[in-house]
Amino acid sequence: MFRYLPALLLVIACHTMAFSQKALYTSAQELPVKIDDGWFTARTISFGPYQTSSRKNGIDAGTDLSFIKSPQHPFNFRVTGNNADILIQVIQVAHIGLSGLSLPSFLDKMPPPALFTYAGINAGKNEPQQQWQMILKDMTYLELNDNKPAGILQSPETDIRITANNRFGAKNSYENICYEFHYRKEVVAAVVTGQQPRVWMSTKTDHTPLQAMLAAAIGTLLVR
Structure with a gap:
């Protein structure tokens, strides 16, 4: 009997992992999404x-991104709501242009010309000293099939791992890419990008500064 125990434990572990991810995807934790393409x-x-503001081309005046070499296609926008007012600067940058940053291994191993999306996130009046950054790489559809790491959302004190999958689309495709935010071994937020976006936010993040940063990252994925 005991020779089957490792296999049994593996099945239980996989089932538990799947359940912990699916626990986020409930109607109670899904946020309604509305797109306004006003006249x-x-x-x-x-x-x-x-809510996101409209995009503005370029880097917002007074922001120092001089540590990034050769930024491409810069724009900025704001995310507001729940007493938050967050400025976000978004650029495309080659891996070599982020050589001064400490990156997780799956990003650092990318070739020098690989393009990343970099978002500098500054909490507004609520957390004026707190700064976060999100760094994402482009995904292959094989990586999406397996929900592989796509990037990181981080501050000096906190790391949130981002994975990407096509669970809401077709296997072996880029349809309806879903980004998941993993914090302390739990999936605390997710966003499906594309023509019909969807957003989920764990109720455990309610009324916390973390939720505002997740909202800023989600807003970036929706408008980029």
Whole structure:
């Protein structure tokens, strides 16, 4: 009997992992998403209590991104809601242009010309000293099939791992890419990008500064 125990434990562990991920995807934790392509205003997106502003080309005045070499296609926007007012700067940058940053191994092993999306996130009036950054790589559809690491959302004190999958689309495709945010071994937020976006946020993050940073990262994925 005991010779089957390792296999049994593996099945239980896999089932538990799958359940912990699916626990986020409930109607109670899904935030309604609305896209506004107004006649006289640029596109904005709201999800639950949060809303993005329209995109503005370039880096916002007074922001220092001099540590990044040769940034490409810069834009900035804001995410507001739940008493938060967050400025986000987004650029495309080759791996070699982030040589001064400490990156997780799956990003650091990418070839020098590999393009990343970099988002500098500054909490506004609520956390004026706190700064976060999100770094994402492009995914292959084989990586999406297995929910492989796609990037990181981090501050000096906190690391949140980001994975990407196609669970809401077809296998071996880029359809309806879903990004998951893993914090302390739990999936605390997720966003499906594309023509029909969807957003989930764990109720465990309610009324916390972490939720505002997750909202900023989700907003970045929706508007980029």
